[in-house]
Amino acid sequence: MPAGLPSLRDTRFFPLLFDLPHDYFFAASEQTYYDLSMDRTRGCTIQPNRHWCFLAEIVEVVPRLTRPTYRAKDISGTTLVISFRFDDRALFPKVLKKGLAGSTICVMYANFHHFMDGHIGITLKEPKNVKIVPLGLDGLVMASEIVRAGNSTPDLCVFCQKPASKRCSSCSAISYCSKTCQTRAWKVNHKKECTVIQQMKTWSEFDWEKYDAHKGFIDFP
Numbered sequence: 001m002p003a004g005l006p007s008l009r010d011t012r013f014f015p016l017l018f019d020l021p022h023d024y025f026f027a028a029s030e031q032t033y034y035d036l037s038m039d040r041t042r043g044c045t046i047q048p049n050r051h052w053c054f055l056a057e058i059v060e061v062v063p064r065l066t067r068p069t070y071r072a073k074d075i076s077g078t079t080l081v082i083s084f085r086f087d088d089r090a091l092f093p094k095v096l097k098k099g100l101a102g103s104t105i106c107v108m109y110a111n112f113h114h115f116m117d118g119h120i121g122i123t124l125k126e127p128k129n130v131k132i133v134p135l136g137l138d139g140l141v142m143a144s145e146i147v148r149a150g151n152s153t154p155d156l157c158v159f160c161q162k163p164a165s166k167r168c169s170s171c172s173a174i175s176y177c178s179k180t181c182q183t184r185a186w187k188v189n190h191k192k193e194c195t196v197i198q199q200m201k202t203w204s205e206f207d208w209e210k211y212d213a214h215k216g217f218i219d220f221p
């Protein structure tokens with residue numbers, strides 16, 4: 001498959017919680033995500049065989065003394081626990097501040113985790129794999145459709161539907177007829193959407209089918 005943004009509903013690349021490989025067992029379903037190789041010198045190693053990103057909308061921050069924890073839900077509505085286990089505890093205040101209900105957490109190469117207390121979810125150890133964006137899952141799907149449609153849509157103002165002449169200079173994905181409409185759209189929702197579209201554009205630049213390099217995010221969060 002050439003580079004391009006897969007549909008956010010394509011569970012090969014944006015799996016639901018129950019699609020994720022388990023972080024403890026290695027069975028048939030894990031082998032659809034990882035290649036297992038045996039080597040005389042290095043022993044047994046596992047490496048992803050493609051890219052995947054788990055998406056979950058944050059419901060709330062769970063007050064805990066030890067590690068920041070979110071309650072969240074995936075695209076199918078399954079609720080889960082997300083436990084932050086970064087070595088760098090200096091990131092924890094950011095984690096708590098960013099845990100706003102209605103935002104979405106994106107986690108590259110996520111694994112399913114069974115918690116000791118019976119909860120299900122994921123644990124996060126690598127900050128570079130984690131990004132929190134300011135839209136919910138519905139907003140993310142809408143932004144992804146704008147990016148997937150590319151420039152094939154007629155140039156109409158996203159705010160008033162009149163013929164448009166300007167594009168957003170940050171994401172270049174949407175058009176406006178005038179400065180007035182641009183300012184209005186920015187205030188209504190494009191300020192948040194623009195960040196998300198820029199992330200989606202980055203996602204559309206790599207081949208999701210092929211693990212050629214680790215694809216994380218530039219900065220947490």
Ligand SMILES: [Zn+2]
Nearest residue numbers: 157160177181
């Ligand atoms: Zn307009």
Ligand SMILES: [Zn+2]
Nearest residue numbers: 168170171194
């Ligand atoms: Zn924009």
